Amino acid sequence: MSEDCNDEWELSKENVQPLRQGRVMATLQQALAQQETSTHTAVQLKKQEFESEIRFYSGDDPLDVWDRYIRWTEQTFPQGGKESNLAAILERAVKALNEQHRYYRDPRYLNIWLKFGNCCNEPLDLYSYLHSQEIGTTLALLYITWAEVLEARGSFKKADLIFQEGLQRKAEPLEKLQSHHRQFQSRVSRQTLLGLEETPDENETGLLGAAEPQRSSLADLKGRGKKKVRAPISRVGDALKASNQPRSFQTLTSQQLSNNLGFAVFDENSASAPEVPVLTPQPWTAPPAPRAKENELSAGPWNSGRRPRGTVSPGTGMSCPLPSFTPYVEESAQQQVMTPCKIEPSINHILSTRKPEKEEDPLQRVQNQQQEPQEKKEVVKYCKEKVYAGVEEFSLEEIRAEIYRKKAKQKAEEEMQAIAQKKEEIQRRIEELEKKLKEKENDKQQQLCEQLTEVLPPLGLQGFTSSSAPEVGEKQPHLQSESQGSEDAHLNKPSCSEEVIQSPDACPGTQRGKVFLDSEDEQEEQRDEASLGKKDGGLFPPLAPNTFFSIFDESSTLANQNISCSADQTQKSARRPLAVLKPSDSLTAKENIPPGASDELNGVEPLAEDAIVTGSYKNKTLCANPEDTCDFVRAAHLASTPFHGVVAQRVPAPAFSQSVLKENCLEPQSAPLNQETLVSEEAYNEALCVNKLSPILEASLEDTHSSGGSVSSGSSLSGVTQISAIKDLQIPEKLELAQSLPAGADSGGVSENITGDEVTLLSWGAEQRKKLLDPLPESLSAAPDLYLEPAALPAMELEKDVELGNETYSIKREYWSNEEYKMFFAISQLDAKGFAIKVYSQPVPWDFYITLQLQERLKTDFDQSFSEDCSCFLYPDGCALLHRDINRFTLGDVIRGCKSITEEVILLVVYNLLGVVEKLHKAEIVHGDLSPEVFFLGDRICNPFANDEMARALKIVDFSHSLDLRLQPRVSLPNSFPIAQTPHGKQLLGKSSLPYQVDLVGIADIVHLMLFGDHIQVYQENCIWKISQNVSKTFDNDFWSKLFGRILNAGGKSTVPLLRELREEISDMFDSCFQEHLRVSLLALGETFLLENLL
Amino acid sequence: MAKQLGRDQQGITLRGSAEIVAEFFSYGINSILYQRGIYPPETFTRVQKYGLTLLVTTDPELKSYLNNVVEQMREWLYKCIVQRLVVVISSIENSEVLERWQFDIECDKTAKEESAPREKSQKAIQDEIRSVIRQITATVTFLPLLETACAFDLLIYTDKDLAVPEKWEESGPQFIANSEEVRLRSFTTTIHKVNSTVAYKKDSFP
Helix, strand or coil: CCHHHHHHHHHCHHHCCCCCCCCCHHHHHHHHHHHHHCCCHHHHHHHHHHHHHHHHCCCCCHHHHHHHHHHHHHHHCCCCHHHHCHHHHHHHHHHHCCCCHHHCCCHHHHHHHHHHHHHCCCHHHHHHHHHHHCCCCCEHHHHHHHHHHHHHCCCHHHHHHHHHHHHHHCCECHHHHHHHHHHHHHHHHHHHHHHHHCCCCCCCCCCCCCCCCCCCCCCCCCCECCCCCECCCCCCCHHHHHHHCCCHHHHHHHHHHCCCCCCCCCCHHHHCHHHCCCCCCHHHHCCCCHHHHHHHHHCCCHHHCCCCCCCCCHHHHCCCCCCCHHHHHHHHHHHHHHCCCCHHHHHHHHHHCCHHHHHHCHHHHHHHHHHHHHHCCCCCCCCHHHHCCCCCCCCHHHHHHHHHHHHHHHHHHHHHHHHHHHHHHHHHHHHHHHHHHHHHHCCCHHHHHHHHCCCCCCCCCHHHHHHCCCCCCCCCCHHHHHHHHHHHHHHHCCCCHHHCCCHHHHCCCCCHHHHHHHHHHHHHHHHHHHHCCCCCHHHCCCCCCCCCCCCCCCCCCHHHHHHCCHHHHHHHHHHHHHHCCCHHHHHHHHHCHHHHHHHHHHHCCCCCHHHHHHCCCCCCCCCCCCCCCHHHHHHHHHHCCCCCCCHHHHCCCHHHHCCCCHHHHHCCCCCCCCHHHHHHHHHHHHHHHHHHCCHHHHHCHHHHHHHHHHHHHHHHHHCCCHHHHHHHHHHHHHHHHHHHHHHHHHHHHHHHHHHHHHHHHHCCCHHHHHHHCCCCCHHHHCCCCEEECCCCCCCCCCCCEEEECCEEEEEEEEEEECCCEEEEEEEECCCCCEEEEEEECCCCCHHHHHHHHHHHHHHHHCCCCECCCEEEEEECCEEEEEEECCCCCEHHHHHHHCCCCCHHHHHHHHHHHHHHHHHHHHCCEECCCCCHHHEEECHHHHCCCCCCCCCCCEEECCCCCCEECCCCCCCCCHHHCHHHHCHHHHHHCCCCCCHHHHHHHHHHHHHHHHHHCCCCCEEEECCEEEECCCHHHHCCCCHHHHHHHHHHCCCCCCHHHHHHHHHHHHHHHCCHHHHHHHHHHHHHHHHHHHHHHHC | CHHHHHHCCCCECHHHHHHHHHHHHHHHHHHHHHHCCCCCHHHEEEEEECCEEEEEECCHHHHHHHHHHHHHHHHHHHHCCEEEEEEEEEECCCCCEEEEEEEEEEECCCCCCCCCCECCCHHHHHHHHHHHHHHHHHHHHCCCCCCCCEEEEEEEEECCCCCCCCCCCCCCCCCCCCEEEEEEEEEECCCEEEEEEEEEECCCCC
């Protein structure tokens, strides 16, 4: 250890209070070092920790906290003093643990009391109090301390009595008490002996102290006396102890000095005593401290320490028979009048002001507090005990913070524990919801479709104008329609990234007129209602919690507000003003509010108490991006009540980001009505209104297009300036708002119900899926493996790395690709596992949906044949599916790679193939594009160690062309299946064929490919389809011809039993011999592929 | 003493060094006994030494005992065969060791009687000793209160193959279990170096 370290304690040794138990050097050094650098933060933190521990201690030993706190304080504040606040801590501890009888025998508790006693003016009072309360009366320490104090004051008899009491009570540890008693006795007897031997001398007090006279600190050194000037000498220490014994009045002096006051207070009154010539004897050399004097005067016994201080009459109480006291009093009184020294009286006064402090004796406070509870009347309405529990006052916020932290901690723990449970629960809920969905599916297919379609990015009002172009019954693909849309693209330009104009392709919106008429009628009705004063409870429809699948009922409009999400409502309502320039449409401006409002509700966290306390409330800047005026408008909305809700149409919130204007998609078939007028009117409106916006709103680019909608309402109403008109409209609009909204939704619903059938009949492809999955059904959006990615779909190329989620995958192989889909094989860079990545250029997670549906519908049957570990990354411009644990090769590879496949393998594959398709059909899902390429080889083939029972030979992950017949029951036209385009497909599949048959054709083709290496060729003979190849020539097994015969001629029969029968027939062939062959064949096959893999 | 003062100017010899160190032990032990209240304070008297007022015992028995020890120490110091002097303070009642003052002595064994005196002024040595004694006095700031009557014991560690003199006996080290140790200053005469340490019972405070 370096010497420097040592210096610290040595240099401030005078400032370190000795402790009975000693000090920890490390703490001492630290405390002293800290004191120098004045960095108290650590100490403060620790203190705070103790303070909060006191408040929130939940164990069964609160004394422990206090004990540690006190010990820590002692160690950390070597100087004691105000900073340590030790006295206050002790007082609080004593108060807090008051009446805790279990601690009465606890040495720690007694220790606190005794330490507290040192802070009291009169420890003796405290000891007798403890004694009377039976606190620590079984402990030797009480008696030892008590006796020590008494001894120090010279009350040897009393001290002895205390010892006797302790011995009598058998206070523990008894030996200690006894030894202390013995030592005490030996001290006393020695002193008595000395006192007898030595004739007390005035000047030579004490035996040995005589040689070096000691002076009490802070005593007055000023010469005194009129006749004889002499410095008052205050003897202290051994000198006094030794010499005072024989005289009772000397005891008094020793008491004063040993009173633990730190310093003897000079009292002029008593100090002036020597002036009296009579009072030459020694006792007055030491000026009695005022308090001690008072004590003596007021009462002999020590138990009245808190007697109120009356006027000082020092002489009265004095039991001492010395006559010198009476003149002493008068002397002091006189002195004030004729004092020769000017300083002293003032000092006297200053010092005497300390007297009232006596009233605040901490012991007294404690005792008072203990008596208080009985007479307590007021009821504290806040957690007072928490605020004042420790020494420091806690603010309510601090307490709340502490509670919050505790709660948060607890919560975190609970969360960790409950995470698995929650997962389960979520799973269950998903199932429930999907069940519900299934139940309602058939009834409300159209509605559902309508809502699911809104996957497309949001569109402002521009979308309306563009979609109002004549695109009747359009079924054109994307590109074409876009070009069409650009005919009226003056408005339709994809100006914002968010507003990619995909709408036109999807929105052959010609039903507009019809819809508008509907809504208009409804609105009129409602307006009437509203004007009649029907201010019913529908003022604020519950917009935020959208239940997507409530039943549409035209008659009860209010109930149906929930049908579509708020975004839909906005857009629907927004389009009305464009369509019809009736006064009724003035509503629209107001109608825009609800979505805006809901936006706010979503965006703003509830101001929970916890949030305030911890500041966990997201401090969101209102306008983070200066270019973005959305927040500004929102803020304006917040700030000023008359708000015309243009915000809503800007669609800034993420909730809208993927929705598209419903009209664009939903009215592909409506009859062209009034289109020309519509357009022109729109144009007119815009021309009219644009300039009349408030400058702020005008400046905000998001609002320019919406202004057409919002302002048109105003203009259409009165033809006057819009904004004022809007303002005027506020109240009635509000009234109508609630009703008009559902009406809008209903009207939309009506139209879509009508159109829906036709749509599905005509097109069930990508567009329909888009519709079906927009918004994402809850089962999908809540799926744990669905990740919504805000960024653009990463480019995927062969031999490149791609990052999905947080993992990076190297793409090793491209299976196939077309404009819309790509299928890759990738290897995770983390664990080198194989993945199949499917990329779809549209943000429609169809495969994922189908996989989830399969999982749900098949339950336990959902096995290795399907992708059991599938994640979906949904991007704004596409989606990627990640299938884990995929083997690299497909059935197609096998067919291409092997010249001839052994029959056993084929049987195995077909067996699995039939099983897979059977399961699909059981789940009412048609795959639609069965080909060798879509079947990945399962572990049964690729993994020689796989469990034969569990492992499947095939795995199917791709559902690009699949059809969910529960969701799309009306699709009866299998023409658009890829298989239907093949020669055999064209032959086999007629207009009236069931969708399931598509898969049968697929199976037949695959089997044919495996058997003969080329595609199936069929011909019809006596209304029975046959294959051109002669099966029996190649294979002696007649099973194949049977298989083809049945599959090709299934007709309208149900496919599931058929497939099962065929499968059972194969399994009948699985005997042990077969299994042996199969194993050999599989090994051979595996080797082939292994080699290929290596190459 | 006079002889030593005379030599003062020339430097430190082995004999003089042993003298100085032994003297330090005499005063050091006295100081400890007084400071720690092993004997009643009345039985001490003041002397001026090292520029300090030190207290030495007046108890004749204690005096002679200490003189005896110091004499022995001086001899061993001269022979450079002493390694350590320990003042053990233990409770009389249960003879539990409460404090342990340890003075480690490093002897320069190359120093011989006839070798040339070392260069170090006596004043410098005295200053060093003074700071050690001062520290002993200052230890009350952290040492625990000795609540029971205590006795003291002197242990001297010497080289191994030393015949135990009369009135001496072999003893254990008398360590304190769970102790806090504080190193004090050290001083050196260039021949003997004394490092002081005090160990005391650690409080249960964490």
